[in-house]
Amino acid sequence: MxxxxxxxxxxxxxxxxxxxxxxxxxxxxxxxxxxxxxxxxxxxxxxxxxxxxxxxxxxxxxxxxGIAPSMDELWNRCRDDDSDLFNAVLDTVQYDRKQLNRDENGQTSNDIELLLSLCDQYLALDNLGIDESKKLSCFLERSKKIILTATNFTDRIKPxxxxxxxxxxxxxxxxxxxxxxxxxxxxxxxxxxxxxxxxxxxxxxxxxxxxxxxxxxxxxxxxxxxxxxxxxxxxxxxxxxxxxxxxxxxxxxxxxxxxxxxxxxxxxxxxxxxxxxxxxxxxxxxxxxxxxxxxxxxxxxxxxxxxxxxxxxxxxxxxxxxxxxxxxxxxxxxxxxxxxxxxxxxxxxxxxxxxxxxxxxxxxxxxxxxxxxxxxxxxxxxxxxxxxxxxxEEKIFKTFETLAANVAGNSKDENAF
The missing domain is CATH 3.40.50.1220 (TPP-binding domain)
Known part of the structure; x- marks a missing residue:
């Protein structure tokens, strides 16, 4: 319904x-x-x-x-890219302490926007060690590329x-x-x-x-x-x-x-x-x-x-x-x-x-x-x-859409046999 x-x-x-x-x-x-x-x-x-x-x-x-990523999916992709780096970043920016949204069990939610914001803030403060700063900078760059790739999906959409x-x-x-x-x-x-x-x-x-x-x-x-x-x-x-x-x-x-x-x-x-x-x-x-x-x-x-x-x-x-x-x-x-x-x-x-x-x-x-x-x-x-x-022009495009949908449907039926 x-x-x-x-x-x-x-x-x-x-x-x-x-x-x-x-x-x-x-x-x-x-x-x-x-x-x-x-x-x-x-x-x-x-x-x-x-x-x-x-x-x-x-x-x-x-x-x-299933094609366009949600914010939760972007979190998972950034985490799975390098889990060791991801966990190190969580510790450095004290994500668990800064995350106010928690479920009924007290667990923090996966907020990629908050995590990237904390990385920006810690780097701007410039009071981290060299190794920690490098890790945050590396994570930010990798995350930006991951997000950009994940949102470039339109060629995978069916007609x-x-x-x-x-x-x-x-x-x-x-x-x-x-x-x-x-x-x-x-x-x-x-x-x-x-x-x-x-x-x-x-x-x-x-x-x-x-x-x-x-x-x-x-x-x-x-x-x-x-x-x-x-x-x-x-x-x-x-x-x-x-x-x-x-x-x-x-x-x-x-x-x-x-x-x-x-x-x-x-x-x-x-x-x-x-x-x-x-x-x-x-x-x-x-x-x-x-x-x-x-x-x-x-x-x-x-x-x-x-x-x-x-x-x-x-x-x-x-x-x-x-x-x-x-x-x-x-x-x-x-x-x-x-x-x-x-x-x-x-x-x-x-x-x-x-x-x-x-x-x-x-x-x-x-x-x-x-x-x-x-x-x-x-x-x-x-x-x-x-x-x-x-x-x-619109009538022509609508006709093409109908034909494409019919072709896709026929192909699916043939594959079923």
Missing amino acids: TTISFLSTFVKRKNGLKKPVPIDLDSDNLSENDDYLTLLNYINNTLDFDNLVVLAGSGTSLTFS ADWKYHDKFIRSVGRRSTKQQRLKLFTTNYDLAFEHSAANTGFVVVDGFEFSSPSYFNPSWFRYDIVDRSDNSKNSSSYISNVLQLYKMHGSVNWTRDNGRVKKLDYKANIENPVFIYPSCTKYQTSYDSPYLDMMSAFLHSLQQPKTALICLGFGFNDKHINNAVTMALRTNPEFNLLIATKEPFDTRGSFNPDIRDLLHAAILEGDRRIAIIDGEFSTFSDLLQERRKETP
Whole structure:
């Protein structure tokens, strides 16, 4: 059974209690469920905002179950790479004493972000012995490479498994010429959205020049793509399938080359990667270029009139992003926020408790700009309705998707015999 919970000022609540309302998506009379219809209407109204911004966290990639790594899996990979070094690092940074989250048996949880943060802090204090400093530095470098390799997984995804990302891009990416292009911000390093855009015939403007080699140039976010062919009715007709992609923490295919950021093939061996690995220092690191350019664009986007921000698979555990969102709620009366992520109401979950309390209190006070959905990215994608007429390119890509899925299914059936 697929069930989601929806919290906003618009859904009905018994006895006046403003708690999340559960909705059974497998119900036979779903089309008669007022809360479900309210949810769909809210989502559709959000997509119609003039300035639509999406913030995608790690939960969107975890849709690729068994391929995209969770934070717990990253811990295991860093540990298994060199268990002796790993245990030595745990002792040096006193991980057991610094870890506050413990299970019912008093055991510490596996928090790779905390561990890497402690390594940064101990190295910054510069009061360790030479051998201990070397071990921490070595562990950090090896861990960064492990994380980068683990998140470079898109070539292992089967064609049929792209359905949620592809539907999301098709449903949200196409915009009226009177509306601004979709701005898709993501903290993920992987290439899932780039690959999905290719699957669905979208052109991605990601701040890199259309050249080879391709270097990062933030001015490219100000450019657009138009149809200037003879058959075009207007001298400058905007093509429909364009979106802007901002990778706020870097990418698996970015490297530094003579002071510039260069985009390489995702299979290339990258010696000097450009990405912010999970640690508390990502707040400071995010104010270096190219992250500064991405963050500046995010701040600017949230302050625009008639702006809607959809946060997907994001737990609000990035301080610099949290500050931007809460500031927009305080200062922009035309800013709306829709959150869809796993277990945002669970006090034992990974969703930031301070942000949860703040948003819940605002909803209780009647703030109609905020809505929260407890659901995974795949569930949210299923809720989206493809409301606009398909382009010929999209019809072709859909046909290819169906054929690929049929071929994969036939191959599986043949192997069964």
